Amino acid sequence: MIMHGNLTKTAGFLSICLLTACGSSSNSELADIGYQGKQDPYVLTEESKTIVANSAEDALSELASPKGGMPLFKRVNTVAGNIEEIMGEVSGYIFNEVGSETIPNIRQEDFCGEGYAQIEGNYQNFSFDATNFCMEIDSYELLISGGANFYVENDTHYEISYDQLSINSKDPSVGNISMNGDFTIDYLSENINVMIEADISINGVESSVDHKIRCNFENGYSCKFDSIFQVANGKIYKVENAIADSMGNSIDYNMDLYLPDFGKVSVETEGLTFCEDGAIESGQILLYDEEDHMIDITYEQCGVDPSVEFRVITYSEETPQGAI
Numbered sequence: 001m002i003m004h005g006n007l008t009k010t011a012g013f014l015s016i017c018l019l020t021a022c023g024s025s026s027n028s029e030l031a032d033i034g035y036q037g038k039q040d041p042y043v044l045t046e047e048s049k050t051i052v053a054n055s056a057e058d059a060l061s062e063l064a065s066p067k068g069g070m071p072l073f074k075r076v077n078t079v080a081g082n083i084e085e086i087m088g089e090v091s092g093y094i095f096n097e098v099g100s101e102t103i104p105n106i107r108q109e110d111f112c113g114e115g116y117a118q119i120e121g122n123y124q125n126f127s128f129d130a131t132n133f134c135m136e137i138d139s140y141e142l143l144i145s146g147g148a149n150f151y152v153e154n155d156t157h158y159e160i161s162y163d164q165l166s167i168n169s170k171d172p173s174v175g176n177i178s179m180n181g182d183f184t185i186d187y188l189s190e191n192i193n194v195m196i197e198a199d200i201s202i203n204g205v206e207s208s209v210d211h212k213i214r215c216n217f218e219n220g221y222s223c224k225f226d227s228i229f230q231v232a233n234g235k236i237y238k239v240e241n242a243i244a245d246s247m248g249n250s251i252d253y254n255m256d257l258y259l260p261d262f263g264k265v266s267v268e269t270e271g272l273t274f275c276e277d278g279a280i281e282s283g284q285i286l287l288y289d290e291e292d293h294m295i296d297i298t299y300e301q302c303g304v305d306p307s308v309e310f311r312v313i314t315y316s317e318e319t320p321q322g323a324i
Contacts, residue, residue, distance in 0.1 A: 035238040037260025044293040065278040275302035
């Protein structure tokens with residue numbers, strides 16, 4: 001059996017919410033999730049502060065709010081690890097049955113139902129096509145339909161492509177997931193690198209993502225990532241050079257954020273907490289431009305609009321860490 005040593009390294013992180021993430025599987029092809037909004041640096045103004053603040057709030061609510069129990073970048077990482085484990089179980093089955101030989105095409109009968117899976121290849125490079133196929137992993141029964149192609153290299157590099165793959169469980173702690181797109185996973189010492197371009201749907205939480213992330217899990221966790229993602233109103237945002245740090249229940253962000261209707265601003269967040277509906281409850285979002293302007297968005301409670309303040313940064317005042 002391969003890859004369980006690496007899964008053990010990240011088990012604490014992955015077990016936060018087994019099989020929990022985001023996406024859409026209704027299309028037969030991968031959604032085109034390219035960013036087509038404005039790219040140039042945006043100059044913040046007093047006149048535009050409210051609409052710019054609303055746009056930034058849309059992005060941060062999608063990126064940082066704990067939908068499904070965790071923010072977007074952690075949901076993406078978690079689903080990548082758990083899907084790798086499922087494909088690892090299939091890979092282990094192939095190895096146990098035929099070793100390193102190539103399988104021309106076999107039909108695997110269901111373990112706990114009436115479905116089946118067709119498997120072709122060997123345990124390091126195989127295709128998997130399932131119809132209501134039931135597998136048991138860690139005492140959970142998972143019902144799988146759809147296709148996947150799996151490639152593993154040296155137990156540290158995994159490439160998985162999904163063709164309308166769905167995984168369903170009766171256990172609410174596991175959830176229901178569907179995917180269409182490409183995952184690449186690399187393990188480097190205590191770090192995990194994940195690249196995803198896919199539509200993913202978990203328990204009704206949906207979005208399309210083009211996502212590159214590297215996380216370190218020592219002393220809490222710190223993740224660096226670039227991401228293109230879609231928010232609830234259909235607009236697509238881009239994040240570059242993002243850093244998310246957590247030592248407990250809170251996560252602080254620093255990033256370059258591309259607002260589709262305006263352009264690039266720098267963002268720093270402090271102590272964001274969220275309401276039950278995913279809206280921001282308390283904390284600050286600080287926006288900076290390259291002309292020494294800033295917008296301070298401060299939240300105090302659910303159901304109340306934040307205060308939005310524009311100001312020009314002077315060199316006599318202390319500039320918060322992360323400002324341009």
